Amino acid sequence: MADLGFDQLSPTSTTGSMASTQETTVRIEGAVNETITITSQLQSPLLRLPAELRNEVFSYALGGLIVYLNHDGTISYHTPERLERLDGLNDARIDVLQNTTNCLSLLTTCRQIYNESAHLPLEHYAYFYRTCSFESRLNILPSTRIVAIKRIKITYHWFCPRGPCREYLEGCLDAIALLPFIENIEIMVVDHDTEDRARHTANRIRMTHGEVKNWVHLHVVGYLDSLTGPPNSPDVVIRTDVVNCKCKTVEVDKTDVSGA
Secondary structure, rough: OEEHHHHHOOOOOOOOOOOHHHHHHHHHHHHHHHHHHHHHHHHOOOOOOOHHHHHHHHHHOOOOOOOEEOOOOEEEEOOOHHHHHHHHOHHHHOOOOOEEEHHHHHHHHOOHHHHHHHHHHOOOOOOOOOOOOOHHHHOOOOHHHHHOOOEEEEEEOOOOOOOOOOHHHHHHHHHHHHOOOOOOEEEEEOOOOOHHHHHHHHHHHHHHHHHHHHHHHHHHHHHHHHHHHHHHHHEEEEEEEEOOOOOOOOOOOHHHOOOO
């Protein structure tokens, strides 16, 4: 799986005893790059397209992907099959090992492509994060990039038979306040079943649907309302998954839980 931090895409400065030599090299390379950029603009079939068509190409190449924010600060990228994307089935857990790519490599091809399309990954990707460290990941992004994030997906692991921990989930959701234009939040609640817990999990599965619906209404939607205010609150979808137990997916839209 390719790992690349967004901060690695920004120009970096160098210091040290060879600073003057490096600065000279940078100036020479800058002049060469400027020449290459002008030549590319004149000769590249892609860059010669009208801006509207280039944007369509960039959106197709960079859209419909999934980003994982890793514990070590790197970012992993998953590319679902094209047919799956057309069908809207972007469950990365199914084929994350079979279909991976460094989808940001397009942004490193030339300066013009970066300037025109750097906002698209943040605008089109679905972001997965598993811990409350999402806020620290946002710190490497400028505010102009943060406002482009509209969709995130949280994988919330539920190990305790007593039920989901409200405080832990709210810790994850705290970062939502930093995303002013967030429109959709999907929460996957995963109950990890083991052989010695199979009987207890199976006993609780009959209560899961009703508990999850009330939990979303009371703790997730209400918490987001307190952060953003009801008029601006994002839509929330919650899904449940239990290992080794049959459990139908539960989808709850915020507008459907008022009577819970």
